[in-house]
Amino acid sequence: MTPVLSVRDLSVRFRMRGGRHVAAVGGVDFDLAAGECLALVGESGCGKSVLASALLGLLPGNAQTAGTAVLTGPGDGPGAGVDLLAADERTLARTVRGRRVGLVPQSPAAHLTPVRTVRAQLEEALRELTGTPRAELRAAAVAAAGRASFPAGLLDHHPHELSGGQAQRAATALALVGNAPLLLADEPTTGLDRDLVERTVDELRRHADEGRALLLITHDLAAAERIADRVAVMYAGRIVETAAADRFFGAAGPRHPYARGLLAALPERDFTPVPGMPPELGALPEGCAFAARCDRRTDACRVLPRLTDGVACHHAAPDGAAPAGVGSAGVGPAGVGSAGVGPSGTAPEDAAPADAVPDDIAAEETTRA
């Protein structure tokens, strides 16, 4: 089975004044199968949102992209997918956005049109994406709002009259309308209380379970643990580790020192930040970008580590080692069982064309579905 989305060597950089560049995303590879939920975590500013924007062709005019991101539909044969990075605006607007790739934007309040009510925007999206007849729009809008726990009574509010969490739910409701086979959810749980977080992520999980792929960009590790099948950790524009969620959150813990630091920073654990500051993306160091903050740094770190076996580190903790300082398994509420999902990162050197997906992943996806 071909993955819904297959990203190879995706890079994004911003051209800045004076000929400088900000390398927001560098050489990202991953596959995302139908029914799978990949949680993308990482420190703020590491390029998660830019990655999502790139997949929708919504980058600003001074951005440049490289690599491929092939979106394959259920009916498409191998090699027939759309390369999201190369597709023209027309294709993206007419067939991809909303219909095949949905987005829950970060800062939802800023992404809602301020002069129109939530209902107007919801009904409009329903009409355009699902062709709901006019007479049924009202009911459909209430139902769509309900999916994201958006209170029906607030449908007639304008975005600026919503609380942060309500705006978030409105945005989620809008993103779910199209029932797109691939959903990019960029921090879909900010501003929500624990109940709502769970309800929202469960809805997302249900969405994925119906055979769609979900890329969950989040800082909320508890939420990620609850629904993710796999976790990808991003640092300074690169994916530094991918792991099955149960292993990542389980006793073994992540292998990359940065990922371990990230987990350790949780309030329920050490509550201490990873020391130091992330590097400036405008002037990335030659070798491992994390080296400057890493307590295992050696000379080997002057060379950029490749993502091998799901981790890009010269000193990765051995598979199965318990994360430092954490005894308990899982964060927050008990994780959702996600048996049968293994590591599925692809090393760049065998950056295969989109259709050539390693067999083991395909097999696993089948089990999951």
Add this chain to the structure above:
Amino acid sequence: MLELASLTAGYDRRDPVFRDVSLTIAPGEAVGLLGPSGCGKSTLARVATLLHRPDAGRVTVDGHPVRGWRHRAPRELRTAIGVVFQQPRLSADPRLRLRDLIAEPLRATGRRAEAAGRVAELAHRVGLTDDLLSRRPHEVSDGQLQRACLARALVLRPRWLVCDEMTAMLDASTTAALVAAVEEYRREHGAGLLAVGHDRVLLDRWCDRTVHWASLTGAPAPAPAAEADATAGAGV
């Protein structure tokens, strides 16, 4: 003492968001406020920062009862309270570079000279590099913008801090770093803190005491969460 006494506030006089809410924060105290989404926490924060006139009730800052709101509040009172809003994208002037964004309160209060030094110091504290400081809000990530907003809140050395879901969009490490920055500031200046959030664990760890919204109000207002429940049930 930051006293919010039997406040009623909202956006429609006939139907306020909350009624009769009281909360007192002692100098140097850190209070966490938990509550369901949409219950009025941000509204309360806006009242506490003198940006929203309550329909009824009293706000007292360090013994001064507040009579005017927004521009009509005395500048000393306004600047005594630093605020970080829930939505950094909306609360940053899109035309200002982060550097100016942070320095703006200093300039507005006529303390231009201090700006350069203070910005550099705070930027370091909240983890903003020089490169980021020279960008405008749309050129940075939401988390980076939130850091700038925190720096802006601290720049006038307020005696009170109101952080409305400051860390909602931050990863664990950055959260920890910013909380540490706030705590360091509070240690130095003895400032009181009202931290609004959803994450009980975080607030418990961060604050001296955590109060739940329901305990603030005498008669519990119809909780939007309940209504959300109803629709959620109906919708799915």
Add this chain to the structure above:
Amino acid sequence: MAEPAWRSPGDTRRSTRAVRVSVSAVIVAAVVLAVLLVPPLVRLDQQAVDLALKLRPPSPAHPFGTDDVGRDLLLRCVYGLRVSLLVGLVAALVATVIGTAVGAAAAAFGGWADRLLMRLVDTFSSVPHLLLGIFVVAMFRPGVWPVIVSVALTHWLSTARIVRSEVLSLRSRPYVDAAIAGGASRWRVTVRHLLPAVLPQAGLAAVLMVPHAMWHESALSFLGLGLPAHQASLGNLVQTARGSLLAGDWWPTLFPGLFLIVPTLAIAGLAGAWRERLNPRRRSELML
């Protein structure tokens, strides 16, 4: 690792924009130079006519031809540009400054100040522009300054209302709240946060005012209230050329028309570039 093959969706716009901006800048510079340098060097006797040379088509002696009383059109165009540009720019500037100030003040202060100022605007706009213009000009001797005053006094109103409506929409934005919380005074908020956001609208109004003021100048001259009709101004030149055009003589219309429109478009081009700089997102997209 090899440098990846970068794709950039928004590349082409930048280069044409640079061309556009520099062409505009060159034209504006040329116009300013011509207007400043030519008159001191070549004197024009505004009232000298030579009926024998009536309506000669362009020739080496008269590159723009002559008009219906035998005056050289090139020199008159340059002199006319000087007057018209003065009228256009000064009137536009004055009108925009007044309009922006009144509009911003009304919206920023709100309440009674707003109502009072807006009723003032209503009052002013109630008297049709041309009428007020006629009255103002009629009270003075015809000339440049009465025209400027009459145009400026009647044209700040649109700007004021546009600026006000934009400021009204902006003033409840959270970032204004943030500024207030940061101790900013009303004035500071207006000048630092609200005005920059409405400058593009005000700038557009200003640019539109330039050609518009020129036509008011010609309309007033036509009614006998502006500049004396024998004095070269672009409005006067175009106005008097009408009859010749119907008779098939194109040059008395074409050249003053070009003199009127080309600088206007160049100014508009520069103003457009300036507005792009004011928009933070465009600015970074274009890497300005």
Add this chain to the structure above:
Amino acid sequence: SNPGSPGGPAAEDGVVVGIAYEPDSLSPLLGYGKDGNSKIFDGLLAFDADMELKPALAVALPEVSADGLTYTYELRQGVNFSDGKPFTAADVVFTYRTILDEKTNNPSKTELDALKDVKAVGDHTVVFTLKYPYAPFAERTVLGIAPQHVAAKQDVNSGPFTTRPVGTGPYVLTGWSKGEKISFRANPDYWGGAPEVKKFTMAIIKDDDVRATRLRSGDLDGAVLPPNLAKGFKGDKTKKTYEATSYDYRLVTLPTHHEVTGDTAIRRALDVAVDRRTMVDKILEGAGKPAYGPVPTDSEWFTKGTERAHDLDRAKRILDDAGWKPGPDGVRVKDGVRAAFPLWYPSGDKLRQDHALAYASDAKKAGIAITTQAGTWEVIEPRMKHDAVLAGGGSPGDPDFDQYLLLKSTLGGDGFNNMAWYDNPVVDKALEDGRRTDDKAARKAAYDTVQRELVKNPGYTFLTHIDHLYVVNDSWEGLSTQVEPHDHGLAAGPWWNIENWVPKK
């Protein structure tokens, strides 16, 4: 014409003409049609093509008493107003008395200044009594007669009669859409016979260029046009251009009270320095004549031999002889006075502007510096005593009309009369002589004196007499033009006698 098919008037028997001027009122009581040709009304008398008086509502020219103070008119019988009511002497008396009434806002009642009273004698005779003998009085009685039974019941100044008049004339008003057009229908019961042109419409088009364009598009059958636009129809076979000669002159006033223009040498030098011929050829496109006085050169009242040729050298000589010596900047100076003065022209009037500029340019060659200035009459009027003005005027008919008002010293500064404050006792006397007598030879001698004096001391520089140009579709016969006055409104043009037009075979 129809929107889809411009190119011909809609009705075979209809005529549409474009005019630049719209009357304020159609009531003769307020001055409409005071010079005849009002279409809706008839006067007691009317002018023919040669501006000779002929009877209209009167059966014959009036009987004038020997002392010149009583005019008796015998009225035509059987004439009805277009509403069917008969026309009688009472209507004549009503009309003239109402005009003279001080409550009536008729600004041209000065023209009837000589009139003391008017009486009806029976139904068909009226008698006018004058305050003083006034030779041209009969020419004032061309003004239209209003029906007493309609107009007497209304406010004379603003009643409906001012816009929906009823008269005895060849045409009946069918509509007046202000700013758009005035339409007439032939009066089938007209006492002079029903006109052949059944429908007559005057479209009001203020803009010359628009009028020319609409004429070309076939929307109009005829129009009044300025010379440069009329030229454009020269090649059009279907249209004919009529040049109406006129008394319409353009002149420059040379105020007596200005130290330069009051100087006779300057006046005489300017009189020969100016190139009238070129002005006619270039500014008027040939449609006009050089003017040497208010009387056109082809009028019987013109004094032959008073033409002044363009002669720059002579002008310089005159100035040299008088002591005006060229200064360093080329401008002549005498006794510390520079030969310089301002010349005003009314703004918006292109013709006068061109005249003024050409005049100033000619003067400059002789060493006189004239500064042209434009202004509205409100600006110019207070300055007329000292500053030169490019003025115009001219009424056909009696030579007294123009010359008295223009040259009589006692009228200096009286409104727009004698704008130059011209003061010449010889001229004054001749003017009085001319108006007090009815004897043609004596009058001719008097006006010859005036014109010769104007050569010796020209208080005005007369520049041109202007032909009025009308372009008309060549599908009717019987078209002619009258000699026209300065002010050519509705009554002028080839359609002055449209009731006599007949279709071309």
Add this chain to the structure above:
Amino acid sequence: MTAKQAGRRLPWGAMARMTGRRALAAVPVLLLVTFAVFAVAAASPFDPVKAYAGTAGLTASQENLDQLRANLGVDRPLVPRWWDWLTSALTGDLGDSSVMRQPVADVIGERIGWSVLLAATAFTVAVLLGTALGVLAARRRGGWLDRCVSSAAYTLEAAPAFWLGLLAIWFFALELGVLPAGGLTDTASETVTFGQVASHLVLPALVLGVSQLPWFFLYVRQGVADALDEDPVRGARARGLSERTVLLGHALRSGMLPMLTLIGSRVPELITGALLVESVFSWPGIAAATVQAATSVDFPLLAALTVLATAAVLLGNLLSDLLYGLADPRVGFDG
């Protein structure tokens, strides 16, 4: 729940209150404007008697002119004259127009309908065409459509209406011969029919509309272009809405505030434009009478016309304030 959430209809209450406040404020504005017009007209150098007399005044005697001055009542001081006008106007008597030799009510009654027809059509053309072109141009900023129309807009702004009128007549009536060149009906026609008026309306309305278009076009273009760069449009695009919906439903909706404002504040310009267009096209409307009334200092007519113009302006401003209160809920109905 409560009324607040029972569905949001138009905020009639707030709109009515605003309308009421404006109606109240209109009284002093009207008083002020009429008085100002009387004062300015009296201070102007124009002389009503000279204007009334016209060319006849050139030869009229002083005595005659003085009599006229007394009859017209223009020799009285300013304040009582204004007061008399005001009190009789309140009782419904607008006085007599001296230039038109008619009661003012008749002058206005005969013409206003045609003026309103012309102005309303032209304004609709300007608003709709300006908005449509503005949206299209903003969509491809720097594209050929944008450049052509923008240049044309600046050019139009420099082109007096009488020039445009002449060009339009030349092209449509003379060269193409498809539209009548002027008047309300065919010049030879005596009756006013719908078809005729419609075909005669096209050119003047088009010229007037096009002369008003640049502001609408450029402001819509700018508003939409700015909105297209903003996050809400990005959000709408991400949702997969069609280009049309994004442009009209989001970019235009956010960026049209200045355009709505213009609906009110362009009314004076519209009146000025109508003044010239009516005279070029021999349109029997009221605007053309305005200049005449002004330069002849015809007080009753001038005052009545000013009241009309003021009412038009106030209504226009009220309308645009109401509209933008509706279009942007953050503005509200205050003021």
